[in-house]
Amino acid sequence: MRTCIATVSLSGSLTEKLAACAAAGFDGIEIFEPDLVASPLSPEQIAERARELGLSIDLYQPLREFEAVDEDEFTRNLRRARRKFEVMRRLGTDLLLVCSNVSPRTVDDDALAAAQLGLLADAAAEHGIRIAYEALAWGTAVNTYAHSWRIVEAADRPNLGLCLDSFHILARDGDPRGIEQIPGDKIFFLQLADAPRTTMDILQWSRHLRCFPGQGGFDVAGVTGAALKAGYHGPLSLEVFNDEFRQADSARTAVDGRRSLIRLQEQLGILDLPAAPAPSGIAYAQISAADPERVRRQLTALGFTTDGWSRQGDLVETWQQGDARILITTGSAGRDSHRDSHHDVARLTAIGLHTPDPAAAAKRAEHLLAPVLPRDHRPQEAVIAPDGSLLYLVPAPPEGASDGGPNAPTTVVIDHVALTQQWHGFDEAALFYSSVLGLTLRESVELADPRGLFRSRTVTNADESVRLALNLAPHPAHIDQHAQHVAFAVPSVIDAVRRLRAAGHDTLAIPANYYDDLDARFDLPAQTLVRLRELGILYDRDEHGEFLHCYTESVGRVFFELLQRVGGYRGYGAANAPVRMAAQHNHTITAGR
Ligand SMILES: O=C(O)c1ccc(O)c(O)c1
Numbered sequence: 001m002r003t004c005i006a007t008v009s010l011s012g013s014l015t016e017k018l019a020a021c022a023a024a025g026f027d028g029i030e031i032f033e034p035d036l037v038a039s040p041l042s043p044e045q046i047a048e049r050a051r052e053l054g055l056s057i058d059l060y061q062p063l064r065e066f067e068a069v070d071e072d073e074f075t076r077n078l079r080r081a082r083r084k085f086e087v088m089r090r091l092g093t094d095l096l097l098v099c100s101n102v103s104p105r106t107v108d109d110d111a112l113a114a115a116q117l118g119l120l121a122d123a124a125a126e127h128g129i130r131i132a133y134e135a136l137a138w139g140t141a142v143n144t145y146a147h148s149w150r151i152v153e154a155a156d157r158p159n160l161g162l163c164l165d166s167f168h169i170l171a172r173d174g175d176p177r178g179i180e181q182i183p184g185d186k187i188f189f190l191q192l193a194d195a196p197r198t199t200m201d202i203l204q205w206s207r208h209l210r211c212f213p214g215q216g217g218f219d220v221a222g223v224t225g226a227a228l229k230a231g232y233h234g235p236l237s238l239e240v241f242n243d244e245f246r247q248a249d250s251a252r253t254a255v256d257g258r259r260s261l262i263r264l265q266e267q268l269g270i271l272d273l274p275a276a277p278a279p280s281g282i283a284y285a286q287i288s289a290a291d292p293e294r295v296r297r298q299l300t301a302l303g304f305t306t307d308g309w310s311r312q313g314d315l316v317e318t319w320q321q322g323d324a325r326i327l328i329t330t331g332s333a334g335r336d337s338h339r340d341s342h343h344d345v346a347r348l349t350a351i352g353l354h355t356p357d358p359a360a361a362a363k364r365a366e367h368l369l370a371p372v373l374p375r376d377h378r379p380q381e382a383v384i385a386p387d388g389s390l391l392y393l394v395p396a397p398p399e400g401a402s403d404g405g406p407n408a409p410t411t412v413v414i415d416h417v418a419l420t421q422q423w424h425g426f427d428e429a430a431l432f433y434s435s436v437l438g439l440t441l442r443e444s445v446e447l448a449d450p451r452g453l454f455r456s457r458t459v460t461n462a463d464e465s466v467r468l469a470l471n472l473a474p475h476p477a478h479i480d481q482h483a484q485h486v487a488f489a490v491p492s493v494i495d496a497v498r499r500l501r502a503a504g505h506d507t508l509a510i511p512a513n514y515y516d517d518l519d520a521r522f523d524l525p526a527q528t529l530v531r532l533r534e535l536g537i538l539y540d541r542d543e544h545g546e547f548l549h550c551y552t553e554s555v556g557r558v559f560f561e562l563l564q565r566v567g568g569y570r571g572y573g574a575a576n577a578p579v580r581m582a583a584q585h586n587h588t589i590t591a592g593r
């Protein structure tokens with residue numbers, strides 16, 4: 001299907017927006033009126049620029065506060081509309097979006113609304129213009145698509161139809177199945193936006209938190225599917241008001257948006273992509289460090305051993321314990337993320353994922369506009385993740401061979417890897433890992449660090465043998481601090497900490513207050529509490545089981561977590577994260593003094 005995006009969804013000048021849309025492969029755009037009003041280009045020049053870039057102008061929007069008003073106001077509104085017809089003629093576009101009236105002056109009178117919209121349509125017809133009427137979720141009288149359809153049906157003009165917007169429908173818990181009853185040729189336009197599930201004022205929610213389909217909690221595919229069933233054959237158009245998108249790089253946002261529509265069309269059975277790779281385990285995590293000695297010492301203390309250096313295209317050192325593998329590289333194997341100028345600081349630069357069919361997975365990534373590295377010099381297929389780190393697609397081990405797994409406590413496995421996202425890349429990352437890798441998104445949580453709120457969201461495969469935590473630092477300056485880590489599930493955290501201590505290594509110091517609080521919250525046996533306190537081990541519990549964990553000191557930007565899931569504990573100890581981050585903060589300060 002044709003794909004469009006509203007200019008309001010992107011940062012930059014109108015010219016920059018057009019370039020970004022074209023580069024990402026969109027077919028057309030909706031011109032958001034304030035973008036045109038603020039542009040130094042004339043409508044003709046904008047049309048020319050769009051033509052040069054191969055973009056159609058599919059919609060001009062919005063005409064506001066138009067219908068169901070008194071005679072005088074209607075006369076003024078019609079005059080205003082005629083001026084817009086003139087702008088549209090100069091732009092060479094023929095579809096005008098009218099959103100339902102949000103003014104207190106409008107009356108709840110369907111007959112009046114239909115009559116006035118009918119007259120608007122008649123005036124538009126003289127210019128070959130069509131009108132798409134959209135129910136805003138906060139419209140004074142008209143705020144559901146069913147209501148807007150009753151008015152459009154009553155007005156009964158060939159050039160008056162509906163604009164459906166998934167946000168307005170789903171934010172009010174509308175049932176999209178009713179859309180199937182609307183004649184497809186009366187749905188003039190379909191705008192798509194997702195949003196995180198929340199409870200807040202609906203206008204604020206719409207203007208600040210919309211996101212691309214697949215990034216939030218709305219069933220955008222349900223609305224789209226219903227419109228297609230009704231016979232809608234216009235474009236799929238993204239209309240996203242989002243504070244971060246307004247600041248982020250428009251070229252990146254546009255690609256992110258296109259990816260969301262490719263994935264949506266796959267979900268709807270319109271596009272056929274190679275199947276999602278279904279990674280079956282974390283093969284390894286890779287740390288780059290110019291001076292890897294401290295990483296080696298820490299891994300040794302944790303019980304890892306190495307078989308030395310090897311060259312598989314890049315120079316790497318493999319460290320292993322049980323089924324957990326860490327690669328250390330001092331070379332360029334971990335592509336330096338563009339934001340990272342501290343090449344000598346140890347940091348996570350790649351992970352390897354066991355993938356049943358790496359070649360097909362790489363093909364899928366290409367279809368979804370993810371950068372795939374050329375195969376030359378590389379032992380494995382590799383995709384660049386949004387944070388700049390590399391995802392190696394490693395052939396899965398043969399059936400029956402142990403691939404770790406979350407509840408394999410007899411040996412050491414990588415339980416999860418936590419990666420830091422760029423400040424505007426959180427939604428992009430969520431969509432990347434879910435669409436490209438087929439991982440499932442979990443709820444996003446906020447974690448209090450002494451310097452601000454971290455956001456964290458995990459993505460997992462079906463049996464949770466692959467768990468990635470996507471962390472977003474509160475401030476770009478903190479981007480890699482307190483966030484990047486590799487968590488090892490061990491048979492016994494208590495034994496592991498004792499071994500570490502015996503080897504002369506400390507774990508992150510946890511304040512006594514924490515244990516007093518633990519005692520208040522959980523009725524733990526006194527002896528258990530004493531042991532946890534002595535060893536600096538954090539504790540959590542859910543309805544499935546218990547969780548014990550502790551942390552190493554950071555080496556560069558990376559630290560390690562040792563954890564033990566008892567029973568079917570599902571979480572990550574999020575309740576303890578603020579204590580851990582405060583401890584890391586205090587440690588940094590102490591170390592810095
Ligand atoms: O927030 C608004 O005003 C607004 C304008 C036009 C739209 O299509 C929309 O969905 C919202």
Ligand SMILES: [Mg+2]
Nearest residue numbers: 134165191239
């Ligand atoms: Mg809209």
